[in-house]
Amino acid sequence: MNFIMAMSxxxxxxxxxxxxxxxxxxxxxxxxxxxxxxxxxxxxxxxxDLIDIMGKIGGASVTIIATIVMAVILESFGFFHxxxxxxxxxxxxxxxxxxxxxxxxxxxxxxxxxNDGSILITTPILILLLKKLHIKPHQQILYLISGALIAxxxxxxxxxxxxxxxxxxRIIDMSLYMHTAMMFVPATLGLLFMxxxxxxxxxxxxxxxxxxxxxxxxxxxxxxxxxxxxxKLSVETKRKRTKLMTRVLLFVLLIRxxxxxxxxxxxxxxxxxxxxxxxxxxWRWYHLRTSPFDILKKTPWHILVFAFSMYVIIYxxxxxxxxxMLVEWFEPIVNQGLFQATLIMGSLVSVLSNIFNNHPxxxxxxxxxxxxxxDPVTLKTIYxxxxxxxxxGSLLLPIGTLASLIWMDILKKNKIKIYxxxxxxxxxxxxxVTTLLTLFLLYYxxxxxxx
Numbered sequence: 220m221n222f223i224m225a226m227s228x229x230x231x232x233x234x235x236x237x238x239x240x241x242x243x244x245x246x247x248x249x250x251x252x253x254x255x256x257x258x259x260x261x262x263x264x265x266x267x268d269l270i271d272i273m274g275k276i277g278g279a280s281v282t283i284i285a286t287i288v289m290a291v292i293l294e295s296f297g298f299f300h301x302x303x304x305x306x307x308x309x310x311x312x313x314x315x316x317x318x319x320x321x322x323x324x325x326x327x328x329x330x331x332x333x334n335d336g337s338i339l340i341t342t343p344i345l346i347l348l349l350k351k352l353h354i355k356p357h358q359q360i361l362y363l364i365s366g367a368l369i370a371x372x373x374x375x376x377x378x379x380x381x382x383x384x385x386x387x388x389r390i391i392d393m394s395l396y397m398h399t400a401m402m403f404v405p406a407t408l409g410l411l412f413m414x415x416x417x418x419x420x421x422x423x424x425x426x427x428x429x430x431x432x433x434x435x436x437x438x439x440x441x442x443x444x445x446x447x448x449x450x451k452l453s454v455e456t457k458r459k460r461t462k463l464m465t466r467v468l469l470f471v472l473l474i475r476x477x478x479x480x481x482x483x484x485x486x487x488x489x490x491x492x493x494x495x496x497x498x499x500x501x502w503r504w505y506h507l508r509t510s511p512f513d514i515l516k517k518t519p520w521h522i523l524v525f526a527f528s529m530y531v532i533i534y535x536x537x538x539x540x541x542x543x544m545l546v547e548w549f550e551p552i553v554n555q556g557l558f559q560a561t562l563i564m565g566s567l568v569s570v571l572s573n574i575f576n577n578h579p580x581x582x583x584x585x586x587x588x589x590x591x592x593x594d595p596v597t598l599k600t601i602y603x604x605x606x607x608x609x610x611x612g613s614l615l616l617p618i619g620t621l622a623s624l625i626w627m628d629i630l631k632k633n634k635i636k637i638y639x640x641x642x643x644x645x646x647x648x649x650x651x652v653t654t655l656l657t658l659f660l661l662y663y664x665x666x667x668x669x670x
Contacts, residue, residue: 227263227539230254231532235575239618244631247624248521251528258535268538272530278489279385280523282478283333285492286379289471290328290336291517292499295509299340301464303348307429314354314426315418318362321345322414325366329373331471333380334610334622335522337370342629352429360641361421363630368614368646369414371622375406375610375657379478379488382526382621383578384606387585391602395482402603405664409611409657416649463506470499525621526578533582545587557597558662564588565604565658569612577613577620581605600665604658612654617642 234254238247258264293299306324310317324344329337345366349359374381378388378398388398474495478488500511536542549567553560564584571580584605588598613619617627617639630637 221539223261223263224539224541226261227258227532227535227541230257231536231575231579234532235579238576238624241624244628246521247621248524248528251525251532255528255531255535258531263535263538264531268534269531272527272534275389276386276526276530278487279382279389280526281489282379282385282492283335283382284518284520284523285489285496286332287336287339287522288496288514288518289474289499290332290340291514292496292503293340293467294343295503295507296463296467297460298464298467299344299347301460303344303351306344306348307352310429312429314358314429315422317429318365318418318422318425319414321362321366322369325370326373326410329370329380330377331468331475333382334371334374334620335382335519335625337373337380338367338622338626338629339519341366341370342626346629346633346635354426354429358424358426359635360637361424361645363635363637364642364645365414365417365421367623367626368417368649369410371614371620371626372410372413372611372653374622375409375606376403377479378402378606379475381610382522383581383609386526386530387581387602387606390582390585391589391598393599393602395479395488397599398603399479400668401599401665402606402661405657405660406607406610408660409607409653412656413611413649413653416653417645420645420648467499467502470502471495519625522621529578530582533579533586536583537586542583542587542590545583546590549587550591553591553593553597553601557600557665560597560601561604561662562655562658564601565608565612565654565661568605568608569615569654572609572613573616573619576618576624577609580613581609584608596665596669600661603661603665607654607657607661611657612650615646615650617646 231254234250237245237250241247255264259269302324306317306320309320321341325337325341328340332340342363345363349362354362374384376399378384378393378395384398388395474491477491477495480486481488481491500514503509504511549564552563568577568580568584571583574580585602588601588605591598593601610620614623617623617637627637
């Protein structure tokens with residue numbers, strides 16, 4: 220092993236240790252950017268490489284940030300309290316119905332925004348809801364973990380719901396349309412199975428009944444922020460509010476559809492995403508008289524720094540010869556046949572994601588695939604197997620994804636303690652089986668649509 224290879228691997232390992240350790244709550248962007256800077260100063264990654272990196276991750280990063288901006292704007296409209304109230308009303312005082320409604324909310328928020336944005340939306344909603352309902356702490360944990368798992372895994376059906384998926388799509392030159400055609404059915408079936416299996420694992424520990432205090436959740440927020448009078452809100456006000464929320468969500472859905480249309484016609488999807496977030500900003504300015512400049516403080520810009528820095532580090536590993544070595548190791552596996560390659564490569568990325576986080580795991584896996592000279596269908600299928608490993612398999616441990624790290628940080632800020640044993644009591648049963656099933660479904664679905 221030469222010096223450049225040793226330095227690149229050393230920087231990568233040290234960076235991942237600090238990211239997972241996060242001493243004193245250190246933001247993950249700091250160790251990633253320091254590691255990237257070391258490789259740039261050391262000459263492992265050149266200026267030409269940086270331009271290439273910007274070209275590959277720029278559009279994906281802008282798209283994700285734009286959709287997160289939309290998620291942040293929802294909070295300003297009072298969406299968290301409004302959604303929490305609707306969840307309780309739809310659950311009809313049943314703790315089991317609440318579980319399924321939470322699953323649906325987390326799934327839809329990830330599809331409408333992305334996994335990071337969904338965590339930023341759904342976690343505060345659940346914390347607010349569960350505290351208002353005075354649910355016991357050990358039961359709150361069940362709802363929080365199952366919601367986070369489904370919110371993060373729901374980025375698999377459509378590529379635009381995860382920044383690392385978008386970056387990888389650019390690397391293999393795959394459109395969002397093709398990703399969805401090949402992935403939506405098997406991934407969605409996998410999510411349904413995952414929700415059912417989680418329910419079977421925790422149903423006996425869920426509360427059977429809930430107190431009927433739904434209106435208190437909404438009233439406590441809107442009487443303070445939007446209504447000139449204290450006390451009970453009028454029915455007319457609630458109806459107007461519901462109409463506003465419906466319009467906002469339909470607009471987000473429209474932007475989502477336009478992103479897919481843009482991908483199909485070769486239009487940069489970041490243009491659509493940015494346009495949508497700007498319209499929502501001015502919409503909020505008109506409706507609430509809130510200056511759009513507050514979004515500069517509320518948006519998690521560190522996600523851009525993290526994504527760029529991690530890709531620099533992965534690029535350094537590639538320049539040092541790691542991917543060439545990985546091709547030699549895994550090409551025989553891929554050549555065994557598409558079925559074996561789908562299962563083995565998806566499982567491998569799952570393992571790597573739980574050790575190193577899914578960002579570097581998927582990037583390394585994708586870059587390695589592009590150097591194997593595979594035919595288009597085989598390349599795309601194995602890439603999608605890697606996505607399943609990155610989005611499903613990475614959830615075995617609570618450190619496998621950036622969304623999981625954000626989730627744990629939100630819980631910590633709200634003084635909610637979730638121990639690894641609580642998380643593993645669900646994930647160890649659910650995640651391996653779901654990942655393997657989804658990989659099987661992917662293989663047979665691809666055989667069906669390309670038959």
